[in-house]
Amino acid sequence: MTSIANPPAEATTATAIRPGQLFIGGAWETVPDRRRPVIDPATGSEISTIAEADADDVARAVRAARQAFDAGSWCGLPGRARGRVLLAAAALVREHREELARLESLDTGKPIMFSRMIDVDTTAQMFEYYGSLAASIEGSVRSTAAPMMAYTRREALGVVAAITPFNFPLVLSVSKIAPALAAGNTVVHKPSEETSLTALRMADLLTEAGVPAGVFNVITGGSEAGRALTEAPGVDKVAFTGSTAVGRAIAAAAGQNLQHVTVELGGKSANIVFADADVHQAVTTAINGFVYNTGQFCMAGSRLLVERPIYDQVVEAIAAAAEHVPVGDPLDEGTVIGPMTGPRHLEKVRAFLRRAAEDEVRVLGPGASWESDTAGYFARPTVLADVAQDSPFVQEEIFGPVLTVQPFDTEEEAIRLANDTPYGLAAGIQTADVTRAHRVAAALQAGLVWVNGWGVLDVAMPIGGYKASGYGRECGPEGLDEYLQTKSVLISL
Numbered sequence: 001m002t003s004i005a006n007p008p009a010e011a012t013t014a015t016a017i018r019p020g021q022l023f024i025g026g027a028w029e030t031v032p033d034r035r036r037p038v039i040d041p042a043t044g045s046e047i048s049t050i051a052e053a054d055a056d057d058v059a060r061a062v063r064a065a066r067q068a069f070d071a072g073s074w075c076g077l078p079g080r081a082r083g084r085v086l087l088a089a090a091a092l093v094r095e096h097r098e099e100l101a102r103l104e105s106l107d108t109g110k111p112i113m114f115s116r117m118i119d120v121d122t123t124a125q126m127f128e129y130y131g132s133l134a135a136s137i138e139g140s141v142r143s144t145a146a147p148m149m150a151y152t153r154r155e156a157l158g159v160v161a162a163i164t165p166f167n168f169p170l171v172l173s174v175s176k177i178a179p180a181l182a183a184g185n186t187v188v189h190k191p192s193e194e195t196s197l198t199a200l201r202m203a204d205l206l207t208e209a210g211v212p213a214g215v216f217n218v219i220t221g222g223s224e225a226g227r228a229l230t231e232a233p234g235v236d237k238v239a240f241t242g243s244t245a246v247g248r249a250i251a252a253a254a255g256q257n258l259q260h261v262t263v264e265l266g267g268k269s270a271n272i273v274f275a276d277a278d279v280h281q282a283v284t285t286a287i288n289g290f291v292y293n294t295g296q297f298c299m300a301g302s303r304l305l306v307e308r309p310i311y312d313q314v315v316e317a318i319a320a321a322a323e324h325v326p327v328g329d330p331l332d333e334g335t336v337i338g339p340m341t342g343p344r345h346l347e348k349v350r351a352f353l354r355r356a357a358e359d360e361v362r363v364l365g366p367g368a369s370w371e372s373d374t375a376g377y378f379a380r381p382t383v384l385a386d387v388a389q390d391s392p393f394v395q396e397e398i399f400g401p402v403l404t405v406q407p408f409d410t411e412e413e414a415i416r417l418a419n420d421t422p423y424g425l426a427a428g429i430q431t432a433d434v435t436r437a438h439r440v441a442a443a444l445q446a447g448l449v450w451v452n453g454w455g456v457l458d459v460a461m462p463i464g465g466y467k468a469s470g471y472g473r474e475c476g477p478e479g480l481d482e483y484l485q486t487k488s489v490l491i492s493l
């Protein structure tokens, strides 16, 4: 039995963010009797409560967003005026960087250095990016066969329901909220019931930035609240990130209601290491790819495909290096792997590892023989070597720090194995051959391909899935297009 490097101290930061409250129509409403505990995953102790919104709460929030949209107080503003508000929001996020980072770490278990550098800084960048793009939302003049003045207008969709998962609360909220608001929509946001604190805090920051009442609303709660939100009359678009199972249900309901919908779903992304790659760099990249955010990353490089001549060397190096990745208190500056966000996530990983033991899979790395001796939800990196392509370890999303490794002999085989799962979110190619990198990148069925690296994202580059990883794009100008519709105006001359 191994202990974690630095057992977490009792949570000392003020984490009771608007306990039991919902933000509707620019005001906080207290829900007296329907509450859900907020658990610090590093200690298992309760640090706050959130409200469990019911269908009436949800309907009120949607009505507030509808009224704000119809009143035109937001969509009627020039784009650059909306942009100024988003730039003010970015400045407030930067001002509150430390507070937001600590909140995110306590709520999710993320190591504090990542909460600052990735979650909070990306949130500020996203407001800046879409705040700047808001000024350039414009149609175009077209030349027509008949004598006409013909032009297009780019207009907001209306009320957006933004529903997000537990693993990147700030980033996945802002990647919907910022473009939706930039385009002139109003928003009802339902964060994950497991990690709602920063969404609640964001309501106050957006109000301070100048977002008018009713334009941004937050309701908290679980699947019931989520379902009520997608079914509420008056929602024009559902922007969803989460599991493929829930995404399918949401896309089906949106089809029935003829709502706009984007679904950013699960992944099982393959990282291909060719024998000509820089092996040291490939090993480091592979480890970061599967342990980052304790493997709770939709784009985790959870499947490693290694060309046979270097297969044994790479497997051994990863299993050995994984021993040294610091696991511990998320608020400790040196921690690289924090706890999993909740007991259901830890139990899912354990169930896969039990199955691997039953199936006599070769299990390597510190997770192979480790049991947690704390009340927190800690897991350690685990490598499953020589797994079969049709096994659940390769085909299903484990969503924890677990890596499968398989050998391949030819480029064609690597591409076939990489593409042979239901998912298509991301992929990686580690090689010294630039021509091959382009060729393989084109052949991979994934919305994003990294060459000689893993995990670097940029607000200017679109993210989204192929196949069961969903459809729609977030980030980049494509992320703004998802919140706009086009009107043609034809004037007879």
Ligand code: NAD
Pocket (backbone or CB within 6 Å): 163, 164, 165, 166, 167, 168, 172, 190, 191, 192, 193, 221, 222, 223, 224, 225, 226, 227, 228, 230, 241, 242, 243, 244, 246, 247, 249, 250, 264, 265, 266, 267, 297, 298, 397, 399, 425, 463, 465, 469, 470
């Ligand atoms: P989840 O699908 O369980 O929940 C996501 C959100 O949907 C939560 O807010 C939840 O309350 C809500 N919800 C649940 N049932 C609902 C319903 N019937 N109707 C409406 N809303 C409902 O996902 P999770 O466990 O929170 O997140 C993990 C999943 O998210 C993984 O599959 C991961 O790959 C995926 N994910 C994808 C991306 C991406 O960009 N593609 C990013 C992060 C996470």
